[in-house]
Amino acid sequence: MTPLCNKCNKKHTVFHRRYSGENLCRSCFMYSIEKKTLQTISKYSMLKFNQRIAVGVSGGKDSLALLHILKKISKRNNNDIIAITIDEGIEGYRNESLSIVKNFCKNEEILLRIFNYKDLFGSNMDEAITERPSNKLSACSICGTFRRRALDLASLSVDADILATAHNLDDYLQTFMINLFSGDVSRIGWMYPRPIEYSNGLKKIKPFVEIYESEIVFYAFHSRIEFQTDQCPYMDESIRSEFRSFFNDLEKIHPGIKYNCFNSMNKLSKIVKSVEKNEEVKNTCLNCGETSSNNICSVCTTIQLLDLRKKNFSN
Numbered sequence: 401m402t403p404l405c406n407k408c409n410k411k412h413t414v415f416h417r418r419y420s421g422e423n424l425c426r427s428c429f430m431y432s433i434e435k436k437t438l439q440t441i442s443k444y445s446m447l448k449f450n451q452r453i454a455v456g457v458s459g460g461k462d463s464l465a466l467l468h469i470l471k472k473i474s475k476r477n478n479n480d481i482i483a484i485t486i487d488e489g490i491e492g493y494r495n496e497s498l499s500i501v502k503n504f505c506k507n508e509e510i511l512l513r514i515f516n517y518k519d520l521f522g523s524n525m526d527e528a529i530t531e532r533p534s535n536k537l538s539a540c541s542i543c544g545t546f547r548r549r550a551l552d553l554a555s556l557s558v559d560a561d562i563l564a565t566a567h568n569l570d571d572y573l574q575t576f577m578i579n580l581f582s583g584d585v586s587r588i589g590w591m592y593p594r595p596i597e598y599s600n601g602l603k604k605i606k607p608f609v610e611i612y613e614s615e616i617v618f619y620a621f622h623s624r625i626e627f628q629t630d631q632c633p634y635m636d637e638s639i640r641s642e643f644r645s646f647f648n649d650l651e652k653i654h655p656g657i658k659y660n661c662f663n664s665m666n667k668l669s670k671i672v673k674s675v676e677k678n679e680e681v682k683n684t685c686l687n688c689g690e691t692s693s694n695n696i697c698s699v700c701t702t703i704q705l706l707d708l709r710k711k712n713f714s715n
């Protein structure tokens with residue numbers, strides 16, 4: 401027989417949290433995720449009353465679950481919520497998720513704004529793949545560079561104070577490793593979850609940063625949120641997939657190791673952040689005027705690489 405929930409001692413267990421040994425019924429599990437999100441928001445001082453929050457929503461389980469929880473919290477905090485979706489222009493993949501996001505926002509009465517790479521940067525992802533100078537410039541590095549800028553521009557265009565994204569604990573571990581293995585130590589300092597205010601006035605928050613991806617899937621499923629399950633056709637180009645499998649395999653053998661690893665990485669990130677702050681040299685991109693550590697920012701460099709290739713094709 402299924403054991404009773406450790407929290408309420410009344411209902412049957414639907415979720416066994418291996419790293420803590422807890423058995424939880426549906427309502428205690430759902431409550432635990434919402435409580436953890438609130439605790440993370442408060443621990444890192446992510447939100448204040450009356451702020452306008454732009455929530456980056458892709459149509460996947462993480463971002464829709466975040467939108468769902470922030471909408472609940474917003475009533476208490478008097479926060480204004482706007483969903484923003486970035487259409488990368490990936491045929492057959494983004495179309496389905498766009499209709500999921502539209503339906504979700506309509507049902508939850510949330511304002512939705514959609515932006516796309518083609519309008520913002522001149523090429524959509526499918527075009528960028530054919531225009532890129534070589535496979536060494538991976539789809540995800542083009543897409544990640546464009547998405548960060550697109551989310552910033554979209555948030556500013558809706559007058560948001562805060563940009564919330566649904567990066568979870570697994571994403572954090574993978575990103576740390578990607579930065580480490582690519583020698584990009586300064587980016588490790590940017591990962592610390594306490595938000596900093598950028599020169600454009602925007603603050604970025606990740607309220608799911610201390611929650612396992614598998615628990616967010618379970619939350620989304622039990623909230624009856626319809627989400628996209630198809631994978632992006634370009635995802636295998638990223639080393640992220642290898643780190644995902646690596647950490648999942650470790651967690652199977654050593655429950656809780658992801659959480660320990662998160663704590664260590666977060667401490668390191670805080671140290672790097674404080675060192676970098678002292679050495680910080682702020683530049684602006686000579687081309688677009690956005691903050692950049694180089695003379696030309698990564699977005700403008702990517703657009704130039706794609707443009708160059710386009711011109712060579714047409715000659």
Ligand code: SF4
Pocket residue numbers: 488525539540541543544632633634635638
């Ligand atoms: Fe973009 Fe890579 Fe994500 Fe696909 S998997 S949407 S290319 S970042």
Ligand code: ZN
Pocket residue numbers: 685686687688689690696697698699700701
């Ligand atoms: Zn630039």
